[in-house]
Amino acid sequence: MIKKGIEIKLNVQPIYIGLVHKYFFEGPCRMAPTEQLTPEFEAMMQPMMGKGSFADVQGHLKEEKQMNLLEPIYLERDDEMTTPEWMFEEMMKNDAEVDLYLFTAVQMVRGDLIVEMAERTGKPVMIQPENCCMFARTISHVRSHGMEGYAPLYWDEAINVMKGLRLKKVMAHSNLLQVVRMGEVAGSDITSNAFYNQREVTRILGTRFRAVNLHEILDQFKPGDPIQNHTTPGRVGLNPTEEEMKEIEQITGDLMAGADLVNMKKEELMTSVRLWYVVQKFLDKHDCNMFVAPCPQFCATRRANEERVTFCLTHSLNNEIGIPSACEADAIAALSKQLLMSASGCATYMGETNSFLYYGDGLARAPFSPLTQEGLPNDEWKQGGLDKVENLYFSFHAVGNRKMHGIDGEKSSYSIQPFAYTGWGGTIRNDWTEDIGQTITLCRLSPDCKKIFIGKGTIKGGAYKEIPNCTPTIIFQVKDHKEFHDKQLDFGTHLPLAYGDHAEVLKVFAKSVGLEVVEA
Template sequence: MIKKANTVKLNVKPVFIALVHKYFYEGPCRFGKGDALQPGYDAIMEREMYKQFCEDVKNYMPQEVNILEPVYVERYDDWNQEDEMYEKIMEDNDRTDLYLFRTYIGRNEIVLEIAQRTKKPAAVVPTACCEVLALSAALSSRGLEFYAARTWPELATDLKALRLRKVLHNTNVLLSSRFNSTMSFSSVDTFRSLDDVTAKLGVKFRYKNIHELLDQMSPAVEGGNPTTPGRETPDLTEEDMAEVKRLADEMTRDAKEVHVDREFLEKSLIAYVTVKKNLDMADCNAFTVPCPDVCSTRRINEQQFTFCMTHSLLNEQGIPSACEYDINALLSMMLLTGVSYKAPYMGNCVPLPMENGKLNRDAVESSFFVHEEDLDAIEKRGGLNDLYVVEHSVPNRKMHGLDGEQADFAIRHFAYEQGFGAVLRYDFNKDVDQVITMARFSPDVKKLFVGKGTIVGGGGYDYDNCNTAVYFKPQDQKTFYDAQKYVGNHMPLVYGDYTQELKRLGEILGLEVIEA
C-alpha cells in the first residue's frame, strides 16, 4: 500500500487533570471563599473547565491533527496516585503521538510521570499560566520531549512540525539503482550515508535492481525475465496496458498541446504504471532512479521512454518522485508535500549573476535551459537583478493543491532526434508573483536549508528535452547562494510560504537551519 504524505495525521491525546479537595479549608493549595471552599464545588467547576478545554482543543488544533478522545481525570488533596488514573490517561497510548495536558498547581508531577512512562512528546495548553515553563524545565532536563508554546498559534506550528517528522518516519523509499545504492553519477551532492538518514530522520529504504524493473515493463515471457530466470515477476499485464491506454486517452484529451507520438506517450506511461505497481507491492511512498546511469545501459533508448512522466504523475498524487537518484531532493520533496498539501517541482537551481550592473546574456545563453525571450519578458516586468532559475522536465498539474483543479498543460518529448520520452510542460509565466518555499538537507544530514522566493517568469514551454524553467527572485541572491552551497544543486519547491513550519522541524530534528 502507498501511504501518502497528505494523509498522515498527528494523533493528539487531550488530557484534563482536575484537582478536587475533599474537605473545607483554605491555604496555599486552595483559594476562594464561601461555597468555593465547600466539598463538591471543585468537581463541578473542574467539569465546566473541562468543557472549555475540549472546545479550545477543537477550535485551535490545525487540520494536520487527529484529536483522540479527550480524557478527564481527578486527583485529590490526599495526593495519592493510583495506577488506575495513569492507565486511564494512557488507554490510547499506542495511537498517541503527543499528549496535550491542561494542568495546574498540584498536578504537574502526573504530567511528568506520564512522559516518563510513555516516552511520548508532551505539551501543555498555552493558557495554563506558569505550568508551561515549569514542566518545560522539568521534562527537558530529564531528556523528555516537551513543547512549550506561548500561544495557540505557536502550539499549532509545533504540531505541524511534529506531523512532518511523522511523515518522514512513515516514508519508505523505493530505490532502483544500477551501480551504487547511495548516489548516481549525476548526484554527488545527495546523502553520504543512508544509515545516517534512517537514524536522523526515520526514513526506510527498499531496493529494486534497475534491470529487473526494466524487464517488468514488457509482457511476461516463458522461463522468466533475463535478470531473474525461472521466477514469477510482476510483468506488464493486459490490465496494466488497459490502464496505460486509458491514461493516454485522458492526457491527450486534456492537454492544450500534444507534440509527441501516441506510441511514445504509451511507452512512458508503461514505466509509470510499472513503478507505481512496485511502490504498492513494496509499501513504498517515494521513488527515484539514476537517469544517466540507466541511460548508459542503452535500454532507455531501446525501450524508447524516460522516467520524466513517472516523476510528474507520481508527484501530483502526493508520492514524491525525484530525478537522477537524488535521495536528498526526494526527502526534501516529501517534507514540502507534507507541509503544503501541494505537489512539488524540482530541478537544477542556479543563480544568474549580474556583472557591472548587467546580466551577462552571453554567459547565460550558453546554458541550454535559459532563453533570450524569457529574459526579455522578465526584464520588462521588473529587472534581472537577484535572478535565480530552477529547471528540469518534471512539472505537474497539481502544484496549486493535490485536491485542487488540474492545471493546463502540454505534452512534448525528451529525445530530440527520435522523439521518444513524453514529458509534461507547464507555463510558469501564469504564476508570476507567486511566493514559493524551497528546502533541502545537507549531505551529512546536519543542516536544513529553508528558502523563500517569488516567481518572476517561466520558460521552456515550447521546447523539447529537459526544458521547463521557473525563474524566481529570493530576497538576496548572494545570501541564497551562500546558503545553497551547503546543500547542493537540485532544489525542490512548492507554492506558498511554509518557512516557519520547516524551520521549527529543523529545530526539533536537531538540525542547523540555514535560512535564505
C-alpha cells in the same frame, strides 16, 4: 496499498487533570470565595472546566485535516497530591496510537504528572495555548529531562508545532525505493545526490531505503509473459497485463485530452505512462512511498534510447498523487520533497537551482545553462523586463506537474512535450508565468543529514516550456542571491520547492529531530 506521507495524521491525545480537594480549607494555594472551596463545588466545576477545555481544543483543530483528535481523557487528582499508578494507566491507555499528549488548562500541582508522562512515554507533550499559568515551570523540567515539551502562547503557533511533529512522524513512516544499476547507493554523482550514510539517516529520521535493479524494472515494464523476463527468468514479474494495458491507454488518452498542447505521438507517450504504471506496482511490492531513479546511469546503458523512455513522466505523475519522486537518483531531494509535500499538501517541483549573475549595472545575466545553450531563444526569459530584476534565481528540469496548487485541488494548465528531440520520453510542462507572484518555499537536507536548508522566494516568470530535454525553467526572486548561493553550497544543486510559506513548520520539524536550520 502504498501508505503516502500526505495521508499520515498526527494523533493528538487531549487530557484534562482536575484538582478536587477532599476537605474545605483556606491556605496559600487556595484563594477563592468561601463557597467555592468546598469539595462539592469543585466536584461540580472541574468536569465543566474540562469540557470547556476540550471544546476549545476541538474548535481550533476541527478544520485541521492532518490532525486526528483522540477521545479526550478526564481524570481528577485530590489534595494529597499522590501519584497512583491508575492515573498513568488511564492517561496512557491509548499510548500505542498517541503522537502528542496535549494537556489542557494546566494549573497548580499537575506539572509533575506531565513531566513523568513525558518520561514514561517518550512522547512530546504540549500545554494548551492561551492558558495560564504553569507552562514555563512544567516545560522547563520536561526539556531539562531531555524530552520534548511545548507551550505555545497562541493557537496558530500550536498548530504549526503539531504540523512540524507530524512531519517527524511522516519521515519515520517513509520508505524510499531506489532504482540502482550498481551497488546499494543509487546514482553516479554521489557528491551531490546521495546521503553519506543511509543508516545514519534512518537513525535520525526513521526513513528506510529499499533498492531495485534498473534492468529488472526495464524488463518488467514491457507487456508479455511475466516469467520470461531476461533478468529474472522463471520468476513471475510485474509486467502489465492485457487489462492493465487498456487502463494505461486510457490514462494516456486522458493526459493528452487535458493538455493545452501535445507535441508527441500517442504511442510514444503511452510508453512513458506504462513505465509509471509499472513503477506503481514496484512501489506497492516494496511498501515504499518515495521513488528515485538514475539518469546518467540509465543513459550509460543505452536502454533509455533503445526503449525510447525516460523516468521524467514517472516523477511528474508520482508527485501529483503524493509520492515524492526525484531525478538523478537524488535520495536527498526525495526526502526533502516528502517534507515539503507533507507540509504543504501540494505537489513539488525540483531542478538544477542556480543564481543569475550581476555585475553592478542593474542587469541580470544567465550563466551557462539551458538559458544560454546554443539553439535556444536566449532572450525568452527576459520578457516582462526580468533582466532588470535583482536577486533572481532559476531552476530547470522536465518534471513539472499539474498539482502545484494542491494535490486535492484543480489541475493547472499544462503541455506535453518529448524529452528527446526525436520525439520520445514524455514530459509534463508547466507555464510558470501563470503563477507570477506566488510565494515558494525551498528545502533540502544536507548530505550528512545534520542540517536543513530552508529558502523562500517569489515566482517572477518562466521560460522554455516547449523545448525538449531538461530546459523548462522557473524563475524566482530571493532576498539576497549571493547569500542564498553561499548557503546553498552546503546542500546541493537540486532544491525542491513547493507553493506557500512553510518555513515555520519545517523549523519545528528540524528542532524535533535535532537538525541545524540554515535559512535564506
